Amino acid sequence: MGNAPITPARKLTDAEARLAEIFAMQQSADAPQLAKLRTAAFDAFAKTGLPNRRDEAWKYTDLRALLRDVKPLAAPPEDSAKQSARSAAVLEGVSARRIVFVGGYFAPALSDLADMEEGLSVAPLSEALAKGDAATTAQLGQVGKVDDPAFALNTAFMGEGVVIRVGVGVCVDRPIQLVFVAGAQPATYFLRSLVIVERGARATLIESFEGETAQEYHVNAATEVVLEEGASLERLKISREGAAAMHVSTFVASLAADAQLSDFGFNLGGAVLRNQSFININGQGAHAGLRGANILKGREHADATLFLDHAAERSESKALFKSVLDDSSQAVFQGKILVRPGAQKTDARMMARTLLLSEGAQANCKPELEIFADDVQCAHGSTVGALDENLIFYLMARGIPQAEAQSLLTEAFVGEVIDIVANRSLREALTGLVSERLRTR
Amino acid sequence: MTALLEIRDLKAEIAGKQILNGYDLTVKAGEVHAIMGPNGSGKSTLSYVLSGRPGYKITEGQALLAGADLSQMSVDERAAAGLFLAFQYPLEVPGVATMTFLRAALNAQRKKRGEEEMSSPDLIKRVKELAKILDMDMEMLRRPVNVGFSGGEKKRAETLQMMLLEPKLCILDETDSGLDIDALKVVSNGVNQLRSKDRGIVVITHYQRLLDYITPDVVHVQSAGRIVRTGGKELALELEETGYARYQSEAA
Ligand SMILES: Nc1ncnc2c1ncn2[C@@H]1O[C@H](COP(=O)(O)OP(=O)(O)OP(=O)(O)O)[C@@H](O)[C@H]1O
Numbered sequence: 001m002g003n004a005p006i007t008p009a010r011k012l013t014d015a016e017a018r019l020a021e022i023f024a025m026q027q028s029a030d031a032p033q034l035a036k037l038r039t040a041a042f043d044a045f046a047k048t049g050l051p052n053r054r055d056e057a058w059k060y061t062d063l064r065a066l067l068r069d070v071k072p073l074a075a076p077p078e079d080s081a082k083q084s085a086r087s088a089a090v091l092e093g094v095s096a097r098r099i100v101f102v103g104g105y106f107a108p109a110l111s112d113l114a115d116m117e118e119g120l121s122v123a124p125l126s127e128a129l130a131k132g133d134a135a136t137t138a139q140l141g142q143v144g145k146v147d148d149p150a151f152a153l154n155t156a157f158m159g160e161g162v163v164i165r166v167g168v169g170v171c172v173d174r175p176i177q178l179v180f181v182a183g184a185q186p187a188t189y190f191l192r193s194l195v196i197v198e199r200g201a202r203a204t205l206i207e208s209f210e211g212e213t214a215q216e217y218h219v220n221a222a223t224e225v226v227l228e229e230g231a232s233l234e235r236l237k238i239s240r241e242g243a244a245a246m247h248v249s250t251f252v253a254s255l256a257a258d259a260q261l262s263d264f265g266f267n268l269g270g271a272v273l274r275n276q277s278f279i280n281i282n283g284q285g286a287h288a289g290l291r292g293a294n295i296l297k298g299r300e301h302a303d304a305t306l307f308l309d310h311a312a313e314r315s316e317s318k319a320l321f322k323s324v325l326d327d328s329s330q331a332v333f334q335g336k337i338l339v340r341p342g343a344q345k346t347d348a349r350m351m352a353r354t355l356l357l358s359e360g361a362q363a364n365c366k367p368e369l370e371i372f373a374d375d376v377q378c379a380h381g382s383t384v385g386a387l388d389e390n391l392i393f394y395l396m397a398r399g400i401p402q403a404e405a406q407s408l409l410t411e412a413f414v415g416e417v418i419d420i421v422a423n424r425s426l427r428e429a430l431t432g433l434v435s436e437r438l439r440t441r
Numbered sequence: 442m443t444a445l446l447e448i449r450d451l452k453a454e455i456a457g458k459q460i461l462n463g464y465d466l467t468v469k470a471g472e473v474h475a476i477m478g479p480n481g482s483g484k485s486t487l488s489y490v491l492s493g494r495p496g497y498k499i500t501e502g503q504a505l506l507a508g509a510d511l512s513q514m515s516v517d518e519r520a521a522a523g524l525f526l527a528f529q530y531p532l533e534v535p536g537v538a539t540m541t542f543l544r545a546a547l548n549a550q551r552k553k554r555g556e557e558e559m560s561s562p563d564l565i566k567r568v569k570e571l572a573k574i575l576d577m578d579m580e581m582l583r584r585p586v587n588v589g590f591s592g593g594e595k596k597r598a599e600t601l602q603m604m605l606l607e608p609k610l611c612i613l614d615e616t617d618s619g620l621d622i623d624a625l626k627v628v629s630n631g632v633n634q635l636r637s638k639d640r641g642i643v644v645i646t647h648y649q650r651l652l653d654y655i656t657p658d659v660v661h662v663q664s665a666g667r668i669v670r671t672g673g674k675e676l677a678l679e680l681e682e683t684g685y686a687r688y689q690s691e692a693a
């Protein structure tokens with residue numbers, strides 16, 4: 001792999017220079033097809049370098065400024081880290097199939113790959129790549145056309161994650177939970193997963209990111225999902241990163257006719273959290289629900305950036321993002337709906353609501369519509385406000401102390417998003433996580 | 442014996458505007474008082490001042506609940522000390538399940554008083570009993586607090602809360618308005634069940650009709666922010682005949 005030149009006539013940042021260095025050293029036993037994929041991705045990244053605030057899509061999360069240095073690629077974790085990962089991200093009452101990664105490495109002893117449902121296959125990405133699995137390599141990075149430097153970096157460096165296939169017509173009831181636990185040392189993790197849900201199949205995917213450590217670490221995660229005709233996926237991403245962590249994640253999905261995607265992102269901790277979603281609605285009658293909730297405090301910053309590409313008739317998208325912001329935390333919501341010519345009868349709705357618990361907190365909302373079909377329904381809106389004083393008074397007049405009244409009302413605010421989760425035990429577990437987070441204000 | 446509620450020369454304002462102008466009222470345990478008076482005379486203001494609604498400021502005088510100075514307590518402390526206000530306009534609380542709300546309220550009060558919390562099964566059982574007395578569908582109580590309730594249903598729900606919390610002093614601000622004839626009987630019956638020698642009840646109303654069901658021991662006429670006349674239950678009948686004209690000119 002050659003050292004790709006960075007074309008703009010500007011001085012590379014330390015981080016960019018370091019990334020180029022690490023990439024050049026990453027000479028490995030990759031199959032040629034994979035090596036080509038990585039090089040093309042790094043070249044694409046090198047053209048622009050790290051995105052900054054002059055890039056529309058990264059306007060409020062200036063990665064070039066934020067990423068001052070690059071932590072080393074993770075080394076295999078120590079046993080103690082694996083031990084403590086045993087109970088990480090356990091969702092009360094949810095009997096999920098756990099696939100655990102510690103410090104960026106697959107932890108077989110903590111993972112459950114036994115008694116796989118018929119028609120379901122789950123394999124660590126490293127295994128698929130090492131085997132030179134051509135089908136996987138061919139699909140990586142091809143789920144949608146994504147022109148984004150963070151995603152390109154992920155492709156260039158992707159190390160671990162899973163490849164999941166759900167066979168035609170197979171309904172997997174037991175949720176599959178990917179648990180990514182940060183290691184104890186400062187490190188950069190490039191995590192990548194590919195999920196194929198074949199015709200008429202159904203599954204539930206949970207991605208949990210956790211970091212106990214106060215160490216600075218960087219996560220660059222990406223998940224690509226293919227939903228074939230009539231397939232359906234409920235996906236939950238729960239980020240509870242460490243206080244100094246930077247987490248950038250990309251979600252790419254393609255929906256064929258009548259496919260159903262229901263995606264939820266919960267940001268419950270981390271210094272900088274960026275979740276970007278590229279949803280390609282390619283089939284008629286497909287439905288995408290995209291929901292998220294941020295519960296932030298301190299100086300935490302969370303950015304949800306959404307691209308919804310409607311390219312087929314009679315498709316629907318519903319986006320609802322809620323933020324609860326305390327102290328001097330910040331939430332960004334950028335949503336762009338594109339309705340392509342011919343995507344008639346598209347119904348696309350987007351709403352961002354923010355609850356400010358403190359005067360120092362800040363919300364930035366930027367919705368955008370680009371519509372090239374005439375018979376469509378599109379709407380977007382946003383609200384920013386504080387808790388209703390009259391409601392607090394009403395609750396207190398019944399004897400509920402102020403702090404508890406505030407928590408109840410805040411939980412109710414977030415609850416609107418949780419209520420949409422179809423899986424009941426997941427709903428309850430999420431409610432628990434959210435109230436725990438709110439009560440440790 | 443200390444009165445349950447003792448209001449002495451109370452003056453209070455909202456947004457810099459004085460609404461209560463030297464209010465005096467004493468309610469003893471076991472008594473039911475009715476307060477009647479024209480629109481805007483400050484009846485709801487009195488109830489908010491007593492319960493501690495933000496924005497309402499006592500500038501002079503005192504209000505004591507069983508001897509304790511209400512102005513020194515937070516809103517929730519007043520509730521735990523036994524003050525309950527049935528709101529003239531009960532609020533809807535989207536997203537907060539009624540049972541969650543009732544449990545939080547009851548157990549917070551009990552905790553503050555050093556009493557044992559009520560278990561969930563006991564709570565559900567009790568709420569079911571009360572719903573039956575108040576002729577309410579349990580289905581309604583599975584919804585978020587008051588959300589989508591009709592005006593009359595909200596008044597029943599307020600009464601249910603009051604019966605569950607068993608306060609020492611109940612203030613009912615126009616609980617009768619918005620109730621149909623049957624509902625008025627049902628709610629009055631609920632309120633009457635709360636009558637006891639340890640409890641005081643203050644009903645604010647515009648209509649003599651409520652007092653046919655909840656017979657008051659004392660009736661007050663309030664005008665321009667204070668009580669201008671006090672009498673027995675026949676005073677309500679008299680008001681029905683004469684209206685408030687003479688009291689308003691007196692107060693002015
Ligand atoms: N926030 C406020 N700012 C200014 N004036 C207010 C405010 N709230 C109430 N008032 C005024 O205080 C006065 C008393 O109002 P209050 O609601 O206590 O009357 P009331 O006796 O309960 O009337 P009703 O019989 O119509 O319920 C009214 O003149 C009202 O306009």
Ligand SMILES: [Mg+2]
Nearest residue numbers: 484485486529
């Ligand atoms: Mg009133």
